Amino acid sequence: MAQLKAKRILLTGGGGMVGQNLLEAAPHLNIDHPSSKTLDLAKANDVQAYLQDTKPDLIIHAAGKVGGIQANMADPVGFLDKNLAIGRNLIMGAYEARVPEFLNLASTCIYPRAADNPLREDMVLTGELEPTNEGYAIAKIAALRLCEYIRRQRPEMQYKTLIPCNLYGPHDNFHPEKSHLLPAIIRKVHDAKQSGAGKVEIWGDGTARREFMYAGDLASAILAAAAQMSSLPDLMNTGLGHDHSINDYYQTVADVLGWHGTFTHDLSKPVGMKQKLCSTEKATAWGWTASTSLTDGITKTYDYFLENHAS
Numbered sequence: 001m002a003q004l005k006a007k008r009i010l011l012t013g014g015g016g017m018v019g020q021n022l023l024e025a026a027p028h029l030n031i032d033h034p035s036s037k038t039l040d041l042a043k044a045n046d047v048q049a050y051l052q053d054t055k056p057d058l059i060i061h062a063a064g065k066v067g068g069i070q071a072n073m074a075d076p077v078g079f080l081d082k083n084l085a086i087g088r089n090l091i092m093g094a095y096e097a098r099v100p101e102f103l104n105l106a107s108t109c110i111y112p113r114a115a116d117n118p119l120r121e122d123m124v125l126t127g128e129l130e131p132t133n134e135g136y137a138i139a140k141i142a143a144l145r146l147c148e149y150i151r152r153q154r155p156e157m158q159y160k161t162l163i164p165c166n167l168y169g170p171h172d173n174f175h176p177e178k179s180h181l182l183p184a185i186i187r188k189v190h191d192a193k194q195s196g197a198g199k200v201e202i203w204g205d206g207t208a209r210r211e212f213m214y215a216g217d218l219a220s221a222i223l224a225a226a227a228q229m230s231s232l233p234d235l236m237n238t239g240l241g242h243d244h245s246i247n248d249y250y251q252t253v254a255d256v257l258g259w260h261g262t263f264t265h266d267l268s269k270p271v272g273m274k275q276k277l278c279s280t281e282k283a284t285a286w287g288w289t290a291s292t293s294l295t296d297g298i299t300k301t302y303d304y305f306l307e308n309h310a311s
């Protein structure tokens with residue numbers, strides 16, 4: 001960690017869930033984290049000027065247009081356009097300003113929808129993408145490939161990508177139309193508990209499987225990577241290595257929140273990929289594993305929800 005203290009670090013997306021969990025995990029580091037009002041990454045000229053002016057040693061890129069399955073289906077144009085612009089502007093701006101290190105964040109949604117699980121880093125672009133988040137996935141793939149091309153043309157530039165599985169935790173987005181699965185469950189079960197409702201609705205038949213990792217664990221992976229960029233693989237999954245069914249996630253949240261109702265299934269709702277479990281082989285070999293259990297993570301997230309979102 002001592003090496004990190006000496007680095008001038010630019011964090012994008014510092015106001016978001018990943019960014020906030022990272023800043024809380026590293027209060028002693030010199031991290032510049034401009035909001036989108038200070039630095040709109042969609043504006044290439046502003047990005048170039050900012051990077052030429054501040055000359056960071058390392059960029060941690062956690063900004064993006066992010067949302068769950070419903071948000072992605074509602075606005076594929078926005079998810080492709082915004083994430084493509086943000087990724088291209090920042091990576092090319094860093095490259096032209098000769099920023100030596102760049103830690104990019106992708107997502108397990110970049111993997112082919114029918115690929116064998118667990119998903120390995122060499123499976124990228126080997127098959128059709130999941131239609132519900134194709135736009136977002138294309139933007140993420142373009143960014144990670146741009147980092148890989150820069151590595152090939154200038155091997156001294158450490159431009160590398162972590163591929164996180166689904167995430168949840170404090171500072172998540174709990175908006176019913178935009179949120180990912182776990183914050184949606186927390187809100188729905190909390191509301192049922194408050195109102196005395198005996199039923200909560202699950203989208204789909206609940207047999208799809210997801211791998212949700214606590215955002216604080218991703219923060220630890222990012223800090224480990226930032227401290228040893230040269231040894232980090234160019235592409236590395238960061239996940240748990242195990243998953244749960246949608247139904248199991250609902251039951252676990254009900255147990256943690258102490259709600260004893262029953263579940264109904266709305267089969268008209270979208271379900272997305274049947275499974276997207278990532279391989280943790282590379283990360284384990286490199287020396288990182290996640291540590292937060294699902295019940296501990298849900299408990300901490302619910303505490304945050306009660307303090308910041310509960311009506």
Ligand SMILES: NC(=O)c1ccc[n+]([C@@H]2O[C@H](COP(=O)([O-])OP(=O)(O)OC[C@H]3O[C@@H](n4cnc5c(N)ncnc54)[C@H](OP(=O)(O)O)[C@@H]3O)[C@@H](O)[C@H]2O)c1
Binds near residue numbers: 017086
């Ligand atoms: N959440 C997940 O399940 C998940 C899973 C895998 C990978 N990831 C990746 O992890 C990263 C962070 O995700 P998150 O969940 O933390 O997202 P989030 O909570 O929605 O935060 C996104 C951040 O991006 C910033 N941003 C958006 N547009 C911007 C722009 N034009 N200029 C500057 N900043 C902009 C926002 O800044 P302002 O608030 O200042 O507007 C916000 O702080 C993303 O790259 C995402 O793809 C997330």
Ligand SMILES: C[C@@H]1O[C@H](OP(=O)(O)OP(=O)(O)OC[C@H]2O[C@@H](n3cnc4c(=O)[nH]c(N)nc43)[C@H](O)[C@@H]2O)[C@@H](O)[C@H](O)[C@@H]1O
Binds near residue numbers: 068107167273
């Ligand atoms: C990591 C993220 O994964 C995202 O895919 P994805 O896991 O399907 O997105 P999520 O919205 O986190 O999970 C969706 C899964 O949970 C089920 N589900 C059940 N009840 C609910 C609910 O109330 N709300 C929500 N949101 N889902 C629900 C849904 O049918 C689907 O199988 C991508 O769209 C993003 O771009 C990103 O890549």
